[in-house]
Amino acid sequence: MAQVEVVGLAKKFGAVDIIRDLDLRIANGEFVVLVGPSGCGKTTLLRMIAGLEATSAGEIRIGERDVTRLSPRNRDIAMVFQSYALYPHMTAAENMGFSLKLSKVPQAQIDDQVNRAAKMLHINHLLTRKPRELSGGQRQRVAMGRAMVRQPAVYLFDEPLSNLDAQLRTSMRAEIKRMHLEEKQTVIYVTHDQIEAMTLADRIVAMREGRIEQIGAPDDLYNRPATTFVAKFIGSPAMNLLPALVRDGVIAVTGGPSFPLPQAFAHLKGENGREVLLGIRPEAFHLEAGRSDWPSFAITASLIEPCGAEVYVIGDFAGQEVTLRLQPGTAPQRGQTRDFHIDAGAVHLFDARTERSLRNEGDTP
Numbered sequence: 001m002a003q004v005e006v007v008g009l010a011k012k013f014g015a016v017d018i019i020r021d022l023d024l025r026i027a028n029g030e031f032v033v034l035v036g037p038s039g040c041g042k043t044t045l046l047r048m049i050a051g052l053e054a055t056s057a058g059e060i061r062i063g064e065r066d067v068t069r070l071s072p073r074n075r076d077i078a079m080v081f082q083s084y085a086l087y088p089h090m091t092a093a094e095n096m097g098f099s100l101k102l103s104k105v106p107q108a109q110i111d112d113q114v115n116r117a118a119k120m121l122h123i124n125h126l127l128t129r130k131p132r133e134l135s136g137g138q139r140q141r142v143a144m145g146r147a148m149v150r151q152p153a154v155y156l157f158d159e160p161l162s163n164l165d166a167q168l169r170t171s172m173r174a175e176i177k178r179m180h181l182e183e184k185q186t187v188i189y190v191t192h193d194q195i196e197a198m199t200l201a202d203r204i205v206a207m208r209e210g211r212i213e214q215i216g217a218p219d220d221l222y223n224r225p226a227t228t229f230v231a232k233f234i235g236s237p238a239m240n241l242l243p244a245l246v247r248d249g250v251i252a253v254t255g256g257p258s259f260p261l262p263q264a265f266a267h268l269k270g271e272n273g274r275e276v277l278l279g280i281r282p283e284a285f286h287l288e289a290g291r292s293d294w295p296s297f298a299i300t301a302s303l304i305e306p307c308g309a310e311v312y313v314i315g316d317f318a319g320q321e322v323t324l325r326l327q328p329g330t331a332p333q334r335g336q337t338r339d340f341h342i343d344a345g346a347v348h349l350f351d352a353r354t355e356r357s358l359r360n361e362g363d364t365p
């Protein structure tokens with residue numbers, strides 16, 4: 001395994017900046033997930049690390065080597081793509097061992113490494129089958145096995161689960177996590193699915209328009225988002241953001257009630273008329289008045305979405321649409337108005353102009 005470092009990395013397609021002066025360091029054995037909406041540059045960044053895209057500026061280092069100008073085959077990486085890219089005329093075992101065969105590795109060693117990877121991925125009974133005889137999930141396991149037998153310094157995953165159904169994605173996430181825990185290899189994983197990011201990553205790199213918006217552990221990005229972009233992108237349903245003003249030591253929601261400033265934002269007490277966005281996660285709403293030191297939110301339900309273990313309620317609060325995540329049996333009826341409460345510690349505040357968090361450094365939600 002090896003650390004990966006990019007310094008001042010940039011990529012242009014014509015006059016369009018795709019990656020802009022990006023710095024990132026990934027430690028030995030770390031599982032880092034790049035997330036962001038389509039077009040944010042995450043796949044381009046991965047392809048530059050792999051050597052599949054030339055850089056416009058900057059440097060890429062894997063371990064102690066500057067690999068910026070090296071071909072993909074000389075970077076000691078293995079890549080798993082969204083498409084399985086298996087040779088249709090080869091068996092699963094032959095696909096997995098093909099790169100070793102090209103490198104003139106003895107057949108006995110190839111067989112050992114293929115069998116070891118197949119056992120870890122639970123596909124040892126499929127090694128004699130060809131890709132057309134395999135399901136989508138089985139093909140993706142073979143593609144992962146092909147990367148594993150190479151024993152590279154760095155694994156690169158480019159949205160490997162996006163072609164699978166929901167149940168297969170869940171099981172494959174577990175396989176990838178298990179592989180990392182057992183192999184302790186450096187992994188860089190690209191996805192637009194924030195659930196994959198939250199469940200797999202040691203650290204998440206949230207990207208926006210070719211730049212890094214925030215880096216941190218999943219818990220950091222979820223509970224301490226640095227910007228409204230991260231607050232909305234990480235978490236499903238997304239965080240509610242309500243326009244408000246800070247004045248005279250309170251948060252005055254536009255068209256709605258006022259609430260005392262939480263302790264994490266006590267430094268804003270001297271502000272008078274500052275425009276902010278009040279952030280509240282959908283699961284922060286509850287019906288227990290005794291738990292909250294804030295006044296209640298009167299919310300009128302406009303849409304109810306049962307989801308089995310939980311219920312999503314889309315409602316109106318002070319003319320703004322909000323989403324609540326509730327336990328079954330606690331949701332109001334459509335058209336019904338109920339008083340909901342939140343805890344002051346669950347509140348986020350962002351500057352309305354810069355969209356950056358106003359939380360004091362060191363404060364926790």
